[in-house]
Amino acid sequence: MVTASAPGPRRASVAQSSLAGADQVLKDFLPHTEDLLHTQERLQGLLSAVMSLAENLSLEAVLDRVVTSACQLVGARYGALGVIGPDDALTHFVTVGMEEDQARRVGEMPQGRGVLGHLIRDPRRIRLSDLNEHPQASGFPEHHPPMRTFLGVPVRVRGVAFGNLYLTEKEGGEHFTAEDEELAVALAAAAGVAIENARLFEDATRRQRWLEAGMDVSERLMGNPTAEAAGLDLIAEGALEQSESAVAMIAFPDPGGRVLRCGTAVGDSHLVKGHAIAADSTPIAHLLTTGDSVLCRAPDLWAGAAAAEELGPVLVAALGHKGTHAGILILARPFGAPGYGQVDVEMNEVYCSRAALALELAHAHLMREQQIVFSDRDRIARDLHDLVIQRIFAAGLSVQSLRRHTTDPVAQQRINSITGELDETIRGLRDTIYALGDNGGRERLSSRIVRAVQDGTWQAGTTPELQMRGPVDGIPEPVAGHLLAVLSEGLSNALRHSGALHITITVSVRGGQVKLLIEDDGKGFRDPGRTSGLSNMQHRAAAVGGTFVPVSAPGHGTRLSWTVPLPR
Known part of the structure; x- marks a missing residue:
């Protein structure tokens, strides 16, 4: 009979030692469990935020989603994304956290001064425990909510600074952490890709709308070639809508060639009608010399007029093919509005070229129709002169010859009456022939x-x-x-x-x-x-x-x- 022997003292000691080590590891790990779970939650939040950026291809929607996701990710009460324009000024400012009524009381968007301007000039991440203590802090406008903690990171698109993400007022009165900063930087990198995709989609959509507008104007001009003034209105209205302008004007040089005068204007036309533009002004002179579109500001064209104060960015383009000018199309946006982008400049040139070609074809069609009318008038005049008048004249002579065959006074009077009516008819026909050849100078x-x-x-x-x-x-x-x-x-x-x-x-x-x-x-x-x-x-x-x-x-x-x- 075999019986199991009890474990030796050495094996029991090893087991007790291993249990003690595992217990210690567990005791050391437990305090960090909550931090690891919190980190996992934040990484999951970052992943969800990145995925949400791809849900919409509208640029405005993407910008709003970036700010909202950033606030949720780092626990900020307020957030904003400022888009930088060509002159380092803020052209868009998307905000989250501020009520509409409060934002309305604050007034116009920031102009890029203070810490915001510092981040524009030096696009590197910045984290502050007290915004007001920064050397370049410029304070807040009236009715602006108080803000202390601050986190700012640049948003780059294809390596170029597109704008900056601003986050303030960490929840619970705490300071933004290094982890918050890294998460914001990671989100800003993903936002750059999403913004680029949205811009490409928006550019493609904008190009498509410009092309459709050009085709529509061309068809309508060709369908009604006799109304040239109405055709200019159609061209101006199409450009006004597609460029999101406040005013669209088509101007022509006066006979002396020294100034441009308004041929037609739509939109806020009262701002530009009646105000001549000097042909030797820098934008117009450049356009007339090179044929290239010109971007400028309203005071460059309407110095001293109301348009110079109420209008801002201006796009000037030749209405015609390069090297030819059937007029000059001038588009202007309200003061403070963003400038015209490269897509608008390029597609407006295509639109102008197509519209000018349609005007030229419509005019040629009108001239051909008028030539047909003139030819028909000439034929009618010749037929009236060579056939009708001669036959009436012969009939008159025949009626007059009847006098030799009668001495009746009544018959003689009737012959004279008929002869007079035939003479009057001939005079009327000759007047008609003259009228067919002369349109009275109209x-x-x-x-x-x-x-x-x-x-x-x-x-x-x-x-x-x-x-x-x-x-x-x-x-x-x-x-x-x-x-x-x-x-x-x-x-x-x-x-x-x-x-x-x-x-x-x-x-x-x-x-x-x-x-x-x-x-x-x-x-x-x-x-x-x-x-x-x-x-x-x-x-x-x-x-x-x-x-x-x-x-x-x-x-x-x-x-x-x-x-x-x-x-x-």
Whole structure:
């Protein structure tokens, strides 16, 4: 029979020693259990905060979520995120913890002075036990809640300072800890990624809206080509909405080219209507020279006017393709509003180019329609003259011949009455024919130019190429009358004497001058100074203070350049 033996004294001693060691480890660990659980909770809070930043792609919502999560994470009563603008000023200031009524009493957002300004100039984390004891503390405005403890960390997007996260008033009156600081820094790093994603999404959405606005304006302009003034209003309204501006104005140089005058304005138009802008002001001069959009401030354009005080950031762009100007679009936001971003600058240029092209196409469509109308009028006038009037006249002669066949006074009187009515009808038809060829001066000068070219060439075998550049319809009398006369004379000479196959006519308005250029590839002539037609053109130029330069040589065609200044 075998019996188990009792453990030896040595083994019992080892077991007792191990239990004593484990008990000591447990005693040492228990005091830290609460700290470890608290740390785990805070790390879980950081993870939840980071995940919450990806729930919304709206930039405003992301900024608000960053501040709210930071306050919850470190136990701050108040939080704010200040966005830094190009000039190191705060352009946005998102706050959490302050009641709306209290925030309204405090007034406008901070201007980046004091400790806030210090963090803008030196974007490094800062933790203070008493905000008011910092050397650069500047105090608080009236109605601002008291704040003592402070934690500030920079928020960077792609390595560039985007703004700063400000946290104040730790719960329970305690100070912010180093752990609070590290958590805030970690959240700020995650916030930078979320902000970048939100900005990319917002930029893409903004670009899409600009493109849709340009397409909408183009379609509406092409759908109603006759209403040019309404078309300018459409362009201004579209730009006003997409740029979130207070005013959108389309301006044009006056005939002298020294100032810009308002063609149309929408929004707070009373601020800019009636106020001329100097064409040699720095923003406008740069635009006219380079064709590039310009960012400036309202006083740069409207110095001394109400607009200079009530408006702030301004975006100036050419309404047209680069190198051409169908006008100048000026957008302005209220005083204190953030400036225009790069997306607005780029997409506004695309919008202006598309809108100007639509205006040009609509104008060309209108000119073609007017040319069809003029052609139809000419056909009707010829038919009336060659067919209707001749037949009525023949009928009148036939009626008058009836006098030889009757001596009845009543019949004679009736014949005279019918003859008189036929004569009156012929006079009325001739008046109608004249009216078809003359619109009483109410039509645009561009239409009159088209009609003059058409009238001068309808029996010729050559169709000239006609180009009009600049605000041709704004040419006043008597320059317009001289221009039409010179055009008709020059075109007639080219058609009758040059034997040209190609004729190009260009009418342009630029820099306060009107220029008419008629070029042909005809036989040319040796002495351009001896023809009466050219002499008349010279006299018409001199009558309005201009110049006339004919250039021609046998076998090398002719070039007639007629340039006159616009009246100021």
